[in-house]
Amino acid sequence: MPELPTLHEATIDAIVGHAGGATLPFQEAQRDVGHATFFWFNELVQSAPDGDVVRQFLVTAGESTRIELAEVNIRPSLCDPAPSAGKLLMTDFAEGWTHLGDSGGLGVAVMPAAVLHAYADRKGWRWNTDEITDGIAARDEDIARIGAEPVVAYVLGHDVNPDDGARNQAAVVGEVARAGDGTIRWGGRLPQGCVGAPVFMSVPLDGNSFKLVCVGVALPADERDLGHHPVATFDAIRRALDALDSETPAPTAVTLTPPRKRRWWQRRS
Numbered sequence: 001m002p003e004l005p006t007l008h009e010a011t012i013d014a015i016v017g018h019a020g021g022a023t024l025p026f027q028e029a030q031r032d033v034g035h036a037t038f039f040w041f042n043e044l045v046q047s048a049p050d051g052d053v054v055r056q057f058l059v060t061a062g063e064s065t066r067i068e069l070a071e072v073n074i075r076p077s078l079c080d081p082a083p084s085a086g087k088l089l090m091t092d093f094a095e096g097w098t099h100l101g102d103s104g105g106l107g108v109a110v111m112p113a114a115v116l117h118a119y120a121d122r123k124g125w126r127w128n129t130d131e132i133t134d135g136i137a138a139r140d141e142d143i144a145r146i147g148a149e150p151v152v153a154y155v156l157g158h159d160v161n162p163d164d165g166a167r168n169q170a171a172v173v174g175e176v177a178r179a180g181d182g183t184i185r186w187g188g189r190l191p192q193g194c195v196g197a198p199v200f201m202s203v204p205l206d207g208n209s210f211k212l213v214c215v216g217v218a219l220p221a222d223e224r225d226l227g228h229h230p231v232a233t234f235d236a237i238r239r240a241l242d243a244l245d246s247e248t249p250a251p252t253a254v255t256l257t258p259p260r261k262r263r264w265w266q267r268r269s
Contacts, residue, residue, distance in 0.1 A: 007204065007210060010210065011152075011154065011200070011201075011212065012154065012171050012173075014202070014212045015154055015200050016156075016171065018130060018136060018212060019132060019156055019214070020130060020156070020169070021077070021128070021129045021130035022039045022130040022132055022156075023038070023039045023156055023158060023197060023198070024037070024072055024075065024158075025072070025073045025157075025158030026064075026070050026071060026090075027193075028069070028070065029067075029070055029089055030069070030071075032165070034067055034070075035167070035192055035193035036060060036064035036195045036197075037060065037157040037158045037196045038059060038064075039058070039059055039060070039132060039196075040056065040058060040059075040131040040132065041058075041059045041131060041137070042055075042056050042131040042133050042134060043055045043134065043241055044133075055112075055241075057110040057111065057112060058110065058112075059196075059198075059217060059237075060196030060217065061107060061109070061196040061218065061219045061220060061232075062104055062106075062107050062108055063107070063219070063220050064196050065094055065099075065109045066094050068092065069089060069091055070089070070090045070093040071087050071088070071089055072088040072089075072090060073086065073087055078128055078129050079120070079127060080126050080128045083123055083125050088119060096111050097109035097110065098110050100241070101236070101240050106237065106240055107230065108216075108240070137234040137237075138213045138215050138216065138233060138234040139238075140235045142203065142213045142215075142234075142235075143233045143235045145203065146176060146178050146201075146215075147178050148177055148178055149177065150175035150177040151177070151201060152173070152174075153174055153175055153201045154173055154199070154200045154201070155171075155194050155197050155198070155199050155200075155218050156169065156171055156172075156197055157169070157170060157172065157190070157191070157194030157195075157196070157197030157198075158193050158197070159192060159193045159194055160193040167193060170191065170194070172194060174186055174187055174190075176199065176231060183230055184215065184230070184231040185228045185229065186218060186228060186229040186230075186231055187228060188226075188227070189221055189227050189228075190229055195218055195219065195220050195229070196217060197218050198217065198218075199216055199218050199231050200212060200214050201213050214234060215234065216231045216232045216233040216237065217237070218231060219232055
């Protein structure tokens with residue numbers, strides 16, 4: 001009888017299986033700076049027998065969006081058919097993002113995913129992505145589980161290869177814990193390019209099962225706190241999205257697609 005995978009191995013498999021196609025790397029165009037990651041998120045508006053109705057957003061760290069011209073790496077595996085261009089230039093990049101929380105204080109920015117869908121339509125292909133879904137995004141009770149004692153956590157982002165600048169996807173293994181002020185922190189520094197990426201943890205259930213939870217968004221390092229990265233948690237992100245005004249784009253229906261083959265990934269610790 002084959003040996004069961006460890007919780008650690010099973011969690012990484014679940015992250016790559018559920019969210020491996022949800023992330024894209026970007027940076028400031030024409031400059032070797034501002035490397036970060038954004039990801040797709042489906043905010044559930046209504047669940048019905050004929051399909052869920054969602055608002056679909058791109059999500060990242062707000063500080064990373066403060067550039068006027070951005071270069072986004074297009075991952076061919078997320079496109080149908082694969083496009084000829086490997087990069088997408090987005091003008092007026094900073095203006096396209098809405099910063100969540102009072103005066104943007106949450107540290108997270110969102111953009112309607114319709115921007116990328118419209119680009120693909122113009123080029124004659126479509127996105128074939130994964131999304132962080134309502135079922136995986138953390139709720140109040142999930143965040144309440146995180147205490148002062150560090151727990152294993154994972155960031156799914158796009159680091160920067162020091163040799164050629166390649167932005168391959170990496171599963172970065174680390175820890176999260178609750179700081180004295182009640183905020184959630186990633187222990188230590190993240191690889192360059194992984195700010196803005198989703199942070200995950202697993203919650204053990206009965207037997208050999210567990211629940212995969214997307215804790216939130218990795219924010220830039222806080223130099224006043226030993227360079228640890230704050231994590232903007234999804235319970236707060238949900239509340240901030242609920243507070244968006246009526247100018248937020250109308251919900252759109254999402255059609256579920258068959259599971260894709262697993263893509264290449266690397267583990268970073």
